[in-house]
Amino acid sequence: MKYLRINMSHLHYKEDDVPTDRLLLGGRALTSQLIYEEVPATCHPLGPLNKIVLANGVLTGSLASSAERTSIGAKSPLTGGIKESNAGGIAGLKMGRLGYRAIIFEGLRDDFQIVIIDKDSVRFEPADEILGLRASEAAQKLMARFGDQVSINLIGVSGEMKMNTAAVTNLDKDGSPTRFYGRGGMGAVWGSKGIKAVIIDDTGAERNKPRNRERFMDGMKNYALALREHPGTSKVYPELGTAAMVRTTNHLGALPTRNFSTGSFEHYESISGEKMRETILERGGEGSTTHACMPGCAIRCSNIYPDEEGKTVTTPIEYENIGLLGSNLGIGDLDQVVELNRLCNELCIDTIETGAALGVAMQAGIAEFGDFEAAKNMLLDLEKGNPLGRIIGGGATLVGKIYGERRVPAVKGQAMPAYEPRGIKGLGVTFATTPQGADHTAGQTIRAQVDHRSPEGQVEISYNAQHVAIVVDSLGVCFMASGPIFTKDNIKHIANLVSGYIGQDVSEEDIRAMARKCLQTEHAFNRDAGFTKAQDRLPEYMYLETNEAADTRFDVKDEELDKIGVTAAH
Amino acid sequence: MVSQPLINIRIQSHIPWKSDYPPVIQVEDNTTIRTFCEQIGIEWDVEALVFLNNQIAHESQILQDNDQVLLMIPVVGG
Ligand code: SF4
Numbered sequence: 296m297k298y299l300r301i302n303m304s305h306l307h308y309k310e311d312d313v314p315t316d317r318l319l320l321g322g323r324a325l326t327s328q329l330i331y332e333e334v335p336a337t338c339h340p341l342g343p344l345n346k347i348v349l350a351n352g353v354l355t356g357s358l359a360s361s362a363e364r365t366s367i368g369a370k371s372p373l374t375g376g377i378k379e380s381n382a383g384g385i386a387g388l389k390m391g392r393l394g395y396r397a398i399i400f401e402g403l404r405d406d407f408q409i410v411i412i413d414k415d416s417v418r419f420e421p422a423d424e425i426l427g428l429r430a431s432e433a434a435q436k437l438m439a440r441f442g443d444q445v446s447i448n449l450i451g452v453s454g455e456m457k458m459n460t461a462a463v464t465n466l467d468k469d470g471s472p473t474r475f476y477g478r479g480g481m482g483a484v485w486g487s488k489g490i491k492a493v494i495i496d497d498t499g500a501e502r503n504k505p506r507n508r509e510r511f512m513d514g515m516k517n518y519a520l521a522l523r524e525h526p527g528t529s530k531v532y533p534e535l536g537t538a539a540m541v542r543t544t545n546h547l548g549a550l551p552t553r554n555f556s557t558g559s560f561e562h563y564e565s566i567s568g569e570k571m572r573e574t575i576l577e578r579g580g581e582g583s584t585t586h587a588c589m590p591g592c593a594i595r596c597s598n599i600y601p602d603e604e605g606k607t608v609t610t611p612i613e614y615e616n617i618g619l620l621g622s623n624l625g626i627g628d629l630d631q632v633v634e635l636n637r638l639c640n641e642l643c644i645d646t647i648e649t650g651a652a653l654g655v656a657m658q659a660g661i662a663e664f665g666d667f668e669a670a671k672n673m674l675l676d677l678e679k680g681n682p683l684g685r686i687i688g689g690g691a692t693l694v695g696k697i698y699g700e701r702r703v704p705a706v707k708g709q710a711m712p713a714y715e716p717r718g719i720k721g722l723g724v725t726f727a728t729t730p731q732g733a734d735h736t737a738g739q740t741i742r743a744q745v746d747h748r749s750p751e752g753q754v755e756i757s758y759n760a761q762h763v764a765i766v767v768d769s770l771g772v773c774f775m776a777s778g779p780i781f782t783k784d785n786i787k788h789i790a791n792l793v794s795g796y797i798g799q800d801v802s803e804e805d806i807r808a809m810a811r812k813c814l815q816t817e818h819a820f821n822r823d824a825g826f827t828k829a830q831d832r833l834p835e836y837m838y839l840e841t842n843e844a845a846d847t848r849f850d851v852k853d854e855e856l857d858k859i860g861v862t863a864a865h
Numbered sequence: 866m867v868s869q870p871l872i873n874i875r876i877q878s879h880i881p882w883k884s885d886y887p888p889v890i891q892v893e894d895n896t897t898i899r900t901f902c903e904q905i906g907i908e909w910d911v912e913a914l915v916f917l918n919n920q921i922a923h924e925s926q927i928l929q930d931n932d933q934v935l936l937m938i939p940v941v942g943g
Contacts, residue, residue, distance in 0.1 A: 526912050530882055531940050542879050543914060543937045547921075739941045744910045746921050778941060782911065 296396045301410060301417060303488040304343070304402030308417040313396050318797045319805060321353035323379040324769035324813040325397055326368020330377055331816045333399075336823035340372035340480075341457055341487040343403040349390070349448070349493070350398075352381075352771015356391020356503045357796045359515060360522060360593040361773035363387045365465075370824070371479040373459040373648070373690055374707040374732040377820040380481050381736075381768055383588035384465040384474030389446040392497040404489030407455065411441070413496040422491035427452055429641035430464055433492070434472040441494050443470060448493040451643025454482030456680055458688035460644040460652065461486065467588045467597075473610055474588050477645040478734060479709060480690075506798025514792025518780075521788065522593055525779035532596035532775055533585045537614035538568030540713075540741075544618070547747055548845025549718030551623045551711070553664045554654035555704035555837075558715035559844035562627025566617050570629060571598070580605015594775050600633050609637035615735075618713025619650025624657060625664030635667075638674045644688065649674070651691035651703075651710030659698035702836050707732040707826075717837055718845035719747040724757035727831050727851075728860040730817035736774055737764050750851040758859045765810035818861050828853070831860035869893035872930040874901065879937050880913060892928065899924035907936065914939050 296313040320328055326348040338344035347369040354362040365387040371378035390398070393414055407422040425433040430451050437447050446466055453461035461482025462475045476482075505511035522528045531539050541563055544550040548558035564570060575582040575598060582601030587594075588611070597611035612633055620639070621632040639646045653670050656662060661683075662669030676684030686697055691710040695703035704711045709732025716723030721740025726733035738761035745752060766786075767777045770793065780789055786803050794801045821830075837849040857863060871891040878884040883906070892901055898917055899909045907913050915922045916935040928934075 527940050531938050534881070535938070537940065539938045539940050543940070546916070546919075546935070546937060742914065742939055742941050744915065744921060744924070746923070748920075774941065778939075 297394050299395050299398045299412070299417070301398060301400050302402045303400055303404050303408070303490060306408070306419045315799075318799055319353060319793070319801055319809055320769070321355065321396060322350055322364065322366040322381060322769040322771050323368065323765055324809055325350040326366050326379050327377055327813055327817050327820070329397065329399060330368050330370065331820045334370055336370070336820050337825065338370060340370045340375070340484060345370050345484060345487070347400045347481065347484045347488065348397055349386070349400075351387045351390055351396055352769060353793055354796060355387035355771035357505065357511070358591050359792060360519060360591055361589070361776050362771050363589040363591070364771045364773060365390065366768060367463055367476040367481045369481060369484045371481070371732070372457070372483050373480040374709050376707060376732065376824055376826060377730055377817045378479035378481065379731065379768065380476040380478040382465060382474045382476045383592070383773060384446070384467050385589060386446040386448055386465040386495060387771060388590065389495040389497045391503050392500040393495065394500075400488050400490060403487060407489050407491035409437070409492045409494060410490060411494045411496065413498065414500045425491060426455060430472045430643050431641060434466065434470070437492060437494065438470060441496065444498065446495040447472065448495075449643065450482040450485045450491060451641065452678055452680070453642050453644045453688055454486035455491070456685070456688065457483040457486045458644070458677070458685070459483060459690040459693065460648045460688050462643050462645045464640070464643050467610070468590050471610055473640050475643070475645070477647065479732065482643055505796045507795040509795070510791055511795025514788050514795055517785070517788035518792055519593065521779035521782065521785045522776060525782060527778045528594045528776060532594050535568035535572055536585075536596050536598050536611065538571050538612060538617055540614040541567040541617060542569070543741070544714060544718070547718045548842060549715040549747070551618050551704065551713050551715050552844075553625050554623060554658040554702060555711065555715055556702070557844045558718040558842045560622035560627065563622065565627050566621045566629050566632055568614075571600070571612060574629060575600060578603060578605050581607045586610060592773070594773065596775050608633050609640050612636060615713045616646040616650070619647050619654070623650050623654045623713070624670055626667055626670070628667070631667040635670055635674065638671065642674065642678050644677070647712050648690045648710045649687065651705065652687045652689070652694045655691045655694040655700050655703050656687060656698065658702055659694070659700040661698065703834055705733060706833060707830050709733050714741065715842055715845070716833060717842035717847050717849045720750055720849065720851055721745075721747065721753040721756045721760070723833055723837075723849050724753045724851055724856060725761060727833050727856050728757065729761055730814070730821045730861065736768070737761060739764065739774070742778065748845055748847045753851055754855045754859055761814060762807065762810040765813045766806055769809060769813065821861050826861045828857050828860055828862045831856050869895060872928065874928055875931065875933045876905070877933070877935050879935070883907060883913065883936060896928050897924065898922045898926045898928060898934070901928055901934065912939060913937065
C-alpha cells in the first residue's frame with residue numbers, strides 16, 4: 296500500500312509506502328491526519344501551502360458491499376477549517392487496484408492539467424480541450440480519449456472559477472459523472488492547483504486480495520447478513536432511496552421550506568420518494584427506481600430519473616437535493632427539482648450549498664419563492680461567471696452578506712443540509728459543533744427514537760453520531776450501511792473484515808479509538824486556524840424565531856454545545 | 866383470571882411493507898407503545914420511527930384509549 300504525492304507546480308510525483316502503524320487510517324481519518332500534519336492551519340485555502348488529499352477508505356478496493364468510497368480532504372475555502380467530503384463511484388476501486396491508499400496533491404498552477412495515473416507512471420497533459428464544458432460532455436471526451444474502463448475525477452466550470460460551491464465528481468459504475476465530493480468547496484482547491492481531471496487507469500493491475508482470506512470472508516458473510524436483515528438497507532433504500540425521508544422530515548417539522556423559515560411544505564407529497572418512485576415506474580424507459588453507484592453495492596439506494604419519453608435526465612435524485620432545490624425554494628414540482636439537480640451536476644456544484652444560496656437570494660428578494668425559471672437562470676448565470684452567478688457560486692453565507700440578509704442557514708460558512716435543526720435538535724447540535732461545518736453526514740441523529748424537539752440529551756446523541764460518521768467515512772463504507780453496522784454487535788464483524796483485509800489484528804475498540812482521535816485532530820486544526828466557540832453556534836434567528844411546523848426554537852444551551860465543540864477537552 | 870379491559874388504538878403506517886393494518890386495533894389497557902409495536906410485528910427502534918399522537922414516542926409510554934400511532938420509514942438520509 297502506497298501514498299502517491301503529486302506536485303502540481305513542478306509536475307513531479309513520488310511514492311512512499313504506507314507505514315504499517317497507519318494501515319487503519321483511511322478515508323476521513325487519513326485526509327484529516329495528513330492535512331493536520333502537513334498544512335499550516337492559517338494558510339490561504341487556495342494558496343500554495345494548502346494540499347488536497349484523495350484517500351481511500353480502509354476497506355475501499357476490497358469489494359465488500361457499499362465499501363468502495365473515497366474521501367477528499369483539504370483546508371476548505373468555504374469554512375476556513377478542515378474539511379472532508381466523500382463519494383461513491385469507481386475511483387476508489389481503481390485507486391485501490393493500483394495500490395494507492397492516498398494521492399496527495401501539492402503546489403499551485405494557473406493552467407489546467409489532466410493527470411493520468413496508471414500502473415507504471417503518472418503523466419500530465421494540458422486540459423484545454425475540456426475547459427468550460429459541462430461535466431457530461433467533458434467526461435464523454437475523456438472516455439473517448441482514455442477508454443471507458445478508467446475512472447475519471449473531474450471539476451466543472453465552477454472549479455475552474457474556484458467558487459466556494461465547486462465540487463469534484465467521479466464516474467459511477469455506468470460512466471455517469473454524477474458521484475460528487477460535494478461539500479466544502481473541494482472543487483475550488485482542485486482548481487487552484489490546476490487539476491481539471493484525474494484519470495485512474497488500472498489496466499494490468501492485479502485484483503486486491505485480503506491478507507487473511509478466511510477472516511475476511513467470515514467478516515464479509517456477517518456484514519452481508521446484517522445488510523440483508525436491516526429494513527433500511529434491505530427495503531427502504533432499494534425501493535425509495537434517500538427520498539424516503541421527505542414524509543418523515545415533513546412530519547417532524549424539519550423539511551426545510553422557503554429558506555429554512557419553517558419545517559413543513561404544503562406540496563411535500565409531490566416531491567416525496569413515493570411520488571418519485573411512481574413517476575419513474577410510470578415513465579419507464581431508461582428510468583430505474585434502484586441503482587448501484589459502485590460495483591457490488593447490495594443496497595442500491597440510487598435511481599435514474601427519466602423524462603416523459605423515458606430518456607435519462609440525471610442520476611441520482613437524493614433527499615438532500617429535493618429538500619434544498621425543492622421545498623427550500625418553494626418548488627413543489629418534481630420535474631423542476633430534477634432539472635435544477637441536473638444543472639448542478641453539469642456545473643459540478645454542491646446541490647446543498649447551491650440550493651441554500653438560491654434560498655437566501657429568494658429571501659433577499661432577488662426572486663420569488665417558487666420561481667423555477669429564476670432559479671434556473673441564476674444557475675446559468677453561474678455557468679457564465681456573470682456577477683450574480685459568481686455571488687450564488689460563492690455560497691449561502693456570501694449571498695447573505697452581499698444582500699444584507701441575516702437569515703442564512705449555515706454554520707462556519709457552510710450551508711445546512713435538508714434538516715431544519717429546530718425540528719431535529721440533535722442535528723442542530725451536529726451542525727453547530729462538528730469541525731466540518733453544517734453537515735448531516737458528520738453526525739446524523741434523525742433515527743434516534745427520541746423527542747427531537749426537546750433540547751435534553753441531544754448533545755450526547757450527536758456526539759455518539761459524530762463518531763459513527765467518522766467510522767464509516769474512514770473505513771470507506773457508505774453512510775447508508777451505518778444502521779446495520781451499529782445495530783446489535785455487528786461492529787465486531789466489521790473489525791473482523793478490516794483485520795482480514797489489512798492483515799492486522801483490529802478490535803472494535805481500535806476502530807472507535809481511531810474515530811475519537813480523528814475528531815480531536817480536526818478540532819485541533821480548527822483551533823489553530825482561529826476557530827472559537829463563537830463558530831459553534833447556529834444562526835441567531837434560529838434561537839429567536841419559532842419554526843412554526845415544529846412549534847419550537849433552537850434551545851440547546853451554549854454550555855452544552857461547548858462540552859463537545861472546538862474548545863472542549865475531548 | 867380477570868382480563869384487562871380493551872382500548873382502541875388508531876394506527877397509520879407510511880411503511881409500504883408494514884401497512885396491512887386495520888385503522889383501529891384493540892389492545893389491553895396498560896399496554897406500552899413498545900409492546901404494542903411488538904404485537905403488530907414491528908421490532909422496536911429498528912423497523913420504524915414511531916410517533917404517538919404526533920410526537921416521537923418513548924418506549925415506556927402507556928397507551929390511552931383512542932391514541933394515534935404513526936409508523937414512519939426508518940432511514941438516515943443521504
Ligand atoms: S447505498 Fe447508494 S450511495 Fe451507498 S454505495 Fe450503494 S448506491 Fe452508492
